[in-house]
Amino acid sequence: MADETDIEGIPTPEGAADIIETDYRIGQDNIQTKVGPFGIDIHNPVFVISGLLVIAFVIFALAAPGTANAIFNGVDAAEVEGCEAGAFCDLGMRAYLTSNFDWFFLWGANIFVIFCLLLIVSPWGSVRLGGTDATPDYGYAGWFAMLFAAGMGIGLMFFGVLEPAYYFGTPWGDEPLGTVRPFGEDGALIEGNVEEARRMALAATSFHWALHPWAIYAVVALALALFSYNKGLPLSIRSAFYPLLGERVWGWWGHIIDTVAVFATLFGLATSLGFGAQQANAGMSYVYGLPNNVTVQVILIVAITAVALVSVLRGLDGGVKVLSEINMVVALLLLLFVLFTAGAVGILTDFFSTLGAYVQEIVPLSNPHGREDTGYMQGWTAFYWAWWISWSPFVGMFIARVSRGRTVREFITCVLIVPSIVCIFWMAVFGGSAINDIIANPETSAVKANVIDSYSPELSLFAMLESLPLAAITSTIGVILVIVFFVTSSDSGSLVIDTITAGGKVDAPVSQRFFWCTFEGLVAIALLVGGGLGALQAMVISTGLPFTIILLVLCYGILRGLMSEKQRALS
Template identity: 65%
Template structure:
């Protein structure tokens, strides 16, 4: 055992703490009841769903108030925290302790690089690639003006030539900032902590285990219960946000391609149908369901990307990636500065929300990445999780954003992307506006809808497995009825948030849970360092 009060920095490698430290038993419905995490989390989620359905207007007002307070008053805090995560990860890469292998020196990776990247791609990127790949670069170029860069679109709709290149570069750089190193550092810390304390220290596969060096055996009591309950709700609301955005974009795609009305009712139906498909994947488990869908997702995404790159203006797309990468490298420090800025709308409405969203997703994606990363060294793990996904996202958003920006600059009067973002601000239609100016629009739009739905399913089933693991006390083989319960709850929360306030409600759920969990993750950085110091190298 380790003395949590010790300041020697040493942790014994044999924790002698296993699954038996967490009381649990099978309930009448076949649930593996981890008392009291499962009971409190499940009942609270059900009560939240019921109250939001009964009082949707009051819930909408409350959600908006929570969102506004979090992103306007605490934007600086989110930015400082995530900046620290990036620095911490980069520092670990160059430390001798990065040679530690997750699972012990003789551990062998369970999945090939291709399968590993495919699962990481589907779980960690998800619907954001489709929803924001066109929307965000165009919006930052036209509207938000990060770092005071002027829009190239005049009030009469004409193009101001001298502003074009600077605005193009900043729109892409600001997008890369939100989807690059900073966000993936959040995932890397959570995943590394879980993998280290589970595979190397013999602790249960649960968020609470990451705090053993500080709390000692108290992690098996109410301290640990509270940590896991917070992780459950951070995961549920982070997933609900993605599911809600996915439903909105799928609905917009069906409207664009087939004339289906855009409405909350239609989005609710989409969530129900996709959740039903996710239930099948959840029932089949990680290898039989999630892994298969993840690999299918990666194949579809690559084909869709190649279609846009090759059928669209290829050189423009490639130039968008390069322009964005150069601008991102140049502007990353100014964009990361939380003080002395005048672009409040960009920093608060975008950056603060994004960092809260990434943090709320950390238990979900971090646990999922840790579960499939046994056998990797710490250095290999951080480099792959931090850099490779960032590069893939930069290529994707550079091409999609670059093509969309060029469409606006070339045809400002007719570009549907511009109209969707500025005039009526329908963000879920941005991707389809860009596809409208490419050949085979109907086919491409149909593929985009299907890809969004598959991303939708992989997020839902992966999240269900993760929440199931947390509420079962770290068991990775919890009963099937429990997995099904959480899959249904995720869908219901996404539905009630849409009914109770739409996008503002989705953002409120993320920021409300992301704030306290960011504090826990700061503490987690210390426990990672302490845990790695005690490992043989």
């Protein structure tokens, strides 16, 4: 029995864990009331401020779309006086950050990778999240499906074909590490360059989807899980700052941290939902000839939001987990289909050579100094790092939510190593077969037509599927996957926002998740109809810079936290 707890209720951990003693009681700042039949349990002031701030920015983007776009996304270089086309003159906040702070993003991400890899082999790897006697909440399959569907999902669909094909044949000077081009000036294939260009394209794509992004997620997730499950602080972003800020995290410092996290998550999700609807619509019109217009896109957003609503209302186990698992199975089927129809043996060889190329090129690709391939390094790598980092509060918090009971070593292996290998495999299969198609049919390849000859990124996946048998069926699966991947990001995002705005409570009334999920859909529709998706997405990515600093602080917090766990376990 658990009678060890003394009369004052001084916490007894599950086995050895080093609880942080604080006077803060979870939910003490919450407003609990009823509005009509709806129960409310919200954090004051995080809920209200984040809600109002989101509305204010939507109004700003709708009322002054030109200004908003110029500030965050920049104006066309051609419109700036004295600026040569294609040069970085006044391209707004996003380009300013990725071109001036490229070294900072690259080094930040490198540090996160090294930090995580060291944790695996360090003695701290044996610390268990939730105390020494805690048992995992989820089995490996469900756990992995959830963290993968929330963490990458849609990006794999969008970039799996686009990115490798782009690096392979880019005519815009974005060759990774300034590698050779497979096409001559006259557009003819240069046989001697094909192999090297192909190798580099797959390595450079893998670079953006493997260790670095997952290390970013792992740092945030580990910090939150550690401070919540082992230290007893509420499951909210602010808790990870306790080692640095102490009791101040319960005041305005914490309010600001949580609000920024909600803000980045909601706008990150809403803008990708808007763009995703455009992509899905473009795909549908390419495959089925459906009209490509705002009406269809709004219907798509409503449908995606409706499914996400059902999922969050059914909860973590009955909704989010089930959907993530379905998602994984369908994605796996598509992957296997492409693998076998595009020539399994060749692609499996591709996987190992991509893995080899990745290992070979990871050091030159992660070094920001003395590089001449700024098109790739700033336009792609630094942009990606900022993007992953701006998503990290959301994905990290969701991963933390489902990872209780794992040891740090198990956690990092499953959040860093396994997804990296899966992503490299995915890129080798989709990218490899797309590049094969370009090499085999340089004249007629639909991938080449949509990525290299003219740039229609949203069609790249469907163009590749077209080169394989049963294109009608696989394209339909592709469209469904794009939509389901959105739903799995949208529902987990709503759960995260709901928990943060309820002050770390996971048992807030169900009407609150209804509110956030619907709100996200409405913001997406407003921005889609009124314009401003691009501007606000650029703004979200800009939050990557302050978050990089925050993540570096989190590494320090994790070390401090793990040290005290280990000491407690020994004593």
